Amino acid sequence: MLKLTCPYCGVTGEETEFHAGGEAHLKRFGPGSGDEDFTNYLFSRKNPRGVHFERWRHQYGCGKWFHAARDTGTLEVFGTYTAQTGEPPADIVAKIKAKRPEWEGFA
Amino acid sequence: MKRLPTGGRLIDRTTTFDMIFNSRRITAHPGDTVAAALMANGERMVGRSFKYHRPRGIVASGAEEPNALMNMGEGEWLEPNQRSTVTPVVKGQSFESQNHWPSLEFDVGVINAKLSRFFPAGFYYKTFMRPRWAWKHLFEPVIRQSAGLGKAPDQPDPDSYEQFYAYTDVLIVGGGIAGLHAALEAGRAGAKVLLLEQNPNLGGRALVDVVDIDGKPSPDWIAATIAALEDMPNVTIRTATMAAGVFDHGYVTAQEQVATYTQGSDAPRHRLWRIRATRIITATGAIERPLTFAGNDIPGVMLAAAVRDYAELYATAPGERTIIVTNNDDAYRTALTLHSAGIAVPVVLDARPEATGTLPEQARAAGIRIETNAAIAKVHGKRKVTSVDICDHTGAGDVRETIPCDSVAMSGGWSPVVHLWSHCGGKLNWDEANAMFAPDPKRPPTGDDGEGFVIPAGSATGDLHATQALANAAEAGRQAAIEAGFTPSVGAAPLATAPTEYPMLPVWMMPINAPYKLRSKAFLDFQNDVKASDVALAAREGFTSVEHTKRYTTLGMATDQGKLSNINGLAILAESLNTPIPQVGTTTFRPPYTPISLAAIAGDARGPLFKPTRKTAMDAWHDANGADWEPVADWRRPYTYVRDGETKRDAVHREILNTRNHVGMLDASTLGKILVKGPDAGKFLDLIYTNMMSSLAVGKCRYGLMCSENGFLFDDGVVARLSEDSFLCHTTSGGSDRVHAWMEEWLQTEWWDLQVYTANLTEQYAQIAVVGPDARNVLESMGGMNVSREALPFMTFAEGELAGIPARAYRISFSGELSYEIAVPASRGQEFWDAALAAGAAHSIMPYGTEALHVMRAEKGFIMIGDETDGTVTPLDLNLGWAVSKKKEDFIGKRALEREFFHRTDRKQLVGLMPENPDDVLPDGAHAVEPGTNIYGQKNMIGHVTSTYYSPTLKHGIAMALIKGGAQRLGETLSFPLEGGKVIKAKIVDPVFYDKEGARQNV
């Protein structure tokens, strides 16, 4: 049972209060995109053992979607942040790098 | 009744009452555990083992007990596998021993024991294979019947259960001296502390093994510490509460035994605690290990510390002549306790070459005979111990002497209780000196912040001696407080003084060179009948991983989860493999620590509270008027309203015909209603729906489709443009939450530049469909807004009042009839419903349910999400290409729909079907076949029925189906082979069966 903090309402809640939404920072490939790009966008989600960025929704709270940086091997949560961004914020990236020097960075 | 003259700290010797064991009367004192009472009444045999049905006696005094499991209570109060060593006695309660037939004393299953040489570990993998039918019909039924332990009740559970949610800075598990002192430290620092103790009493081992703490005997220090903690408002103590599992991010479950005996009481039986703790201190103590020698499973062979527990706490003993066998100093405490209680201790067998520590010397001084380099070669006795063969520990079991006795107290050293530390990933180190796995403080389980969140304390760290245990508990309490953000006081920790103990000698097989004959009688897992020879066999057969050995032999898989057997078993495995023990490693520790009731896990979510039911504003009316309920997502909806003398089918047909001929009413409130508002609302909906919504005029309605990004249709509904910047989107009943979340996900994660808000208004409105040729007349007679054809044409809406109730009337139709859906505030839904019923009485209005709705929409060829769609169907497959915009640059699913595969002409496409025989109704899901077989050798299936009904309107069976290449097959006749060789033939027709021109709805 994870514990997450919603960056919008500031509430730290139980996992059951939230809804997991898969990989964050997806680059959408819509009409006009090539087959490979489109298929990868739809199905080939990042699935690392380690640092991962993912969508969550504060389903039984404020209803907002947000992003979490989390380690899928240890379940450590490096931070949560607004979903209205194309890439993880610098402070969270720095925090991860400090804790996981071997991490290759967000790509 | 046999009680010792002294001792009995936990019992009230002035009072007695009776309980029942195997129909025999047992006398007990308040404070006894059931096991203690049984022992005091001379009951030696308390159950039968799992595999060989061997006689089993009490071994332990706590949660680690593998044998003394009982069926407690009777009838609906029956509870199987109740561990009698931790169950308090209750007046009149009945207990039955388990796993025997016909009785504990005469069990036919004991044949397994006679044949045990044929049944080594894993024997069942090697036999029972022929003839093939025999496994299912002969061998397995016998195995199933002889396996299992207790019985399940045959009636529903009459008890109640509840759950507590607790948030605490520091959770302390274990109320021995370490847990109590850690609580004191953390509490003094100001942290919110919750201390849980699995036993009904606090104090742990120091109640029995009295040490001096700061000049006080430990029981006095315990009492004083409890008093101090009780004075602290930030400290909560719960006894009889077992911490069951440690989960991710500091989540802990615990089960509190609220009432053992609930018959005639309304107290809950169990209370499940769901705890979030910033730091968890595991002051869970240690468990004594059995020794592995031949006959160590005979009733009367017990753990040494348990023997003195029974003597000190309950004033009873397993016998009158107790031989002690040990590899350490601690067991001498048992010798001294028994000796002073007047029980004969013929000899202490010490496997070590010498025994010169303080405790052995005290025993010698008391006149107790001590033999060193001594071991038990074999225990004699069947249902109870009669004598013991003693031998050199370093030998092969040559008998030195046979000594009569009626009980044996054994100690193989102690293992810290590391379960809770390990549940969430805490790692262990091998401690060579004490031959045990202990928590590695450098590798704790880590929480959401990446920091360790469990701190072991007391003997659970592996520091078995009271002095160190208390010192490290003080440290743990302070550390937890600091890490939870508090400042602990400084000052000296209390000092415990206890005799020093000389090192133990690891003893895994007794004697060291025991031959097979002895090893095959030396038990590791008493409940599951796993012997030293079984582990050796597993190793020889290549089951060299500890997990393989566990699974192959069932070692540690019993209800005690290997609390007594695991370490001995893996040591024997290591010995067999000639590998160091730490290299073999341990099996994984899994929650719960000891079993918890399924009922406690479910809590009060049972019966009507199992899953909340969403109810519409008119739910009570429906229920009072014959509604036959159907669960639809979280809602319940009337399937039909059955009248006296009608079948459900009759009722549905009546409702349809009445609606088609006169007027009907439907509670459509469950339809999702999502408001989408903002300057970019139209633009946003153009992306969400496959068709164009931004072009919809204010006041108008449009049917829309939503696809997944993969191009599959997943929801539909009518969109009404309320104003320039706001749209109300209707969704399916089951889809409203999903669609709302979907819209929000796209808005917030992809198109966050759009200025749009959404709100799920589903429950704000009651929505009532008034449907049929007389619908307009009914509404007009209610008085209020103009609902004429001119004022309110098809696919428009208007706002106003009807019967004095504010209303929004939509001219939309899911039945093909003249139809209005009226949305009113939910609080006035019933009022509107009543008014419409009254106004409609003259037109023979009647309500209809979901089935009539389905039939009428099928008569019109309207699709139903979930029937015509199943997650693999595109709008194109359903002839809904007209609702897929070709003009829009983008919408969700557009790119996917461009794929070639979605345009193949042999895809399954929607068709209508008319059975050749008008009275035939194709069964739901029936498949059409063409001659021959497919590549798999299956009948050549070309599609299936998606909706099928008898149409009372057309007096003909009708169906919709998805058929390969269906669009090109109009007029063909398909075969639907059914069960029993029957075949229904049906002709492919236009799926709009009724009123193809739409004349009836557009009036």
Added chain:
Amino acid sequence: MKRYSAFALAREAFRNHSGWERAWRAAVPKDEYDVVIVGAGGHGLATAYYLAKNHGISNVAVLEKGWLGGGNTGRNTTIIRSNYLQDESAAIYEKARSLYETLSQDLNYNIMFSPRGVLMLAQTEHELRAWKRTAHANRLAGIESELVDPQQIKKIVPIINLDGPRYPVLGGLWQPRGGTARHDAVAWGYARKASAMGVDIIQQCEVTGVDRDANGVTGVQTSKGAIRCKKLCFIVAGSSGLLAEMAGFRLPIESLALQATVSEPIKPIIDCVVMANTVHGYLSQSDKGELVIGGGTDGFNNYTQRGSFQHIEETIRALIETFPVISRLKQLRQWGGIVDITGDRSPIIGKTPVPGIFVNCGWGTGGFKAIPGSGWATAEMLATGEPGVLAQSFSLDRFAEGRMIDESVAAAVAH
């Protein structure tokens, strides 16, 4: 390989069981194999066995980073059924089920296949219609499976509560020849026979890299050194994505934790497997007497094989509603396994973008029941270089095409 039999047991009993050999050889890796299979779970071992048995290819290594059968093979709830809706699923699962029927005899290892029936409850009208559709499809596919009404259900499972206040039982899909088997024994039995046929099973051997040249795969780097091979197949539920990454491609897979639990053993109360998808619970009773209970998956990517509480809680609530007499029983143990979930929740058996590398993965929550059929089909593909009839629909390229094999059509979960 010495035959196992009652006679052999009796003979050994009189010499203290000293004559039993290792069930599988302790193999040392050779420099090169025709086929290297990564992953000694049920699917990998079955593949190796059928390579040897059906295709005469025994110069095969099965590499396992831990102990064989220690992943999902040893963690699942052992359900075997084949009443799948889609043609290709029905074909491979029915192949598996029919192989299970004779597997004990085939392997000379009692895997305790126990066809005591699988019952899937319908608790909404919608679910009932879905089971009706499946029953029709199954009958035409030659799979014995039928729709049963509540009265028949009560006869099959007397402890069931048909009239729960929330979701009454409306009917069910009954596959009388479905059932359970002893999961560990399936791995051990395949390992023993494959090893006897020449397959090297190498435990404690972790793959750390994939070697390839311009033409495709040439071998693997492992914790026990480099091993060359002509063909390489990843059959590593829970680690499929990680190995694919190592080989330079990505799979449409996400790894989630699936929860399961067992009760304490009790005398028999239920014979068959019951699955209640609407309320999210399923259960059977093992030969040992434990109720074996499957929970749901966590919603987020997770590589910890740990139990979590809330899914178990939800499942137990559902099961107590469905089987009220289990309320007073106790939970003995809970655990988690990592499952590979694909875009359509159906497996992938096929070639990869790297020539010579094949995959078998993505069985999600339902892989155990498929083991023999999956091994059979994968062996055929490895032997011939091309997927055969059973495997061909499960190719990786179906996602690009949009050719989903979606079984969730008929069931909320695919256990």
